[in-house]
Amino acid sequence: MTETTSDLKLTALNGAHKALGAKMVSFAGYEMPVYYKGIVAEHKAVRESVGMFDVSHMGEVFVTGPKALDYVQKITINDASKLADGKAQYSAMCRLDGGIVDDLLVYQLAEDRYMLVINAANIDKDFGWMQENSMEGANLSNVSDEYTLLAIQGPHSLDLLSKLTDVNLNNIEFYHFIEGTLAGVQMIISRTGYTGELGFELYLSSDEEESKRVWEAVMEAGQEFDIQPVGLGARDTLRMEMGYCLYGNDITEETNPIEAGLSWITKLDKGSFNGSEAIARVEEEKPKRKLIAFKLEEKGIPRQGYKIMAEGEEIGEVTSGTMSPSLGIGIGMGYVASGYSKKGTTINIVVREKEIPALVHRPPSIKKP
Amino acid sequence: MNFPENLKYAKSHEWVRTEGDTTTIGITDFAQSELGDIVFVDITAAPGDTLNAGDVFGTIEAVKTVSDLYMPIGGTISEINDGLGDAPESINNDPYEDGWLIKITNASLDDGEMIDAAAYQEMVGA
The missing domain is CATH 2.40.30.110 (Aminomethyltransferase beta-barrel domains)
Structure with missing residues (x-):
């Protein structure tokens, strides 16, 4: 029943979704599962037990070099100097007028090495914006196609993933990550998510064989928890229950972080950054x-x-x-x-x-x- | 997917079943599967209203989308499925029995636009 349009990008797990009977849709240039069994059942699985999402359409950009931190500080609104190796933060990039270019996660892999995780629909726009704002000593590389990103979310996510790794996942605090091996595959294991539940996000190579190995290992280890694969439909209902913003809906280039309720990630005291003057004005005049x-x-x-x-x-x-x-x-x-x-x-x-x-x-x- | 042979189908994905003076109307198995989990049905027409083919008689909401409900044929509304208020998911589970939407009388005889199960099945490619 599904028609594949040749110009849609496919994630490494496209075949796995279809084999599970997913209803596929076009989203941000990718062919993605919107649901497998049904949005309500998948939503409840995440709230009550555990679910797995393929969110490999998300983009990843590396910022490396001696000026990597200065650069991240310039283009994002949160204070990246508060990060340490193994820590991540929610942030956003703004235009000079304060309009939001994108919201993103910033991972500090090392003092001179950061990974920015951006929205699929914005990859080209964001990377263009980053290049326009480039800085000597900070190298940019768009590695979006090189990563598979799986989100395992729900109260049983920790028990489930612990079966597949020697890493003590209990020691990873919220918004922290480690680089380790899970299901025999090297990856970044990050305690983050978009559901409000206990959960992890796994960044691994988009190699098809490795991606499938991890997907299948998680599905199998999750059987005892009645794991459900979860599509973009429930991803949206889960985040709405938590009041998390979705770029393109709740935040756009026409909205600024103050009116969007993102003051908590807007660190005007860290010094000048893209949009800081405009944002300070909004804060002073009240939105x-x-x-x-x-x-x-x-x-x-x-x-x-x-x-x-x-x-x-x-x-x-x-x-x-x-x-x-x-x-x-x-x-x-x-x-x-x-x-x-x-x-x-x-x-x-x-x-x-x-x-x-x-x-x-x-x-x-x-x-x- | 299931398309009972004793029903007639509209290209707009409703089915009708005529028994005596009464015609029952619902949406097809294909339609419910395209919509996904149905969470709310709002029938705006009331018993006694006379509507023409193509008129909107309500809306149906899935988690992600909202769609208008169209009269596949004209007639006078005689009954509305009140059970859908508490259990809209019966349209997903049982689109041809528990998940019916409305009943009409004085159905317009001109149902030339309606097709049979085989033709409908071919149309949706299921």
């Missing part, structure tokens, strides 16, 4: 709008682009929305005029010409298991 998370109080499902109203006035727009598989209600994110961004505020989402009341809430914060 006119803010990104909020909300849940509907009546039946209905918010979708991207739906209007947000309050007191008869249009106050904003939904940027992400879904039925929450965990809560069984409609949830979403969107920008509203700042006066309506406080937790507990009632707003209305316009679903097919009908205003449905919703409550601004603070999504569950990142769990620290």
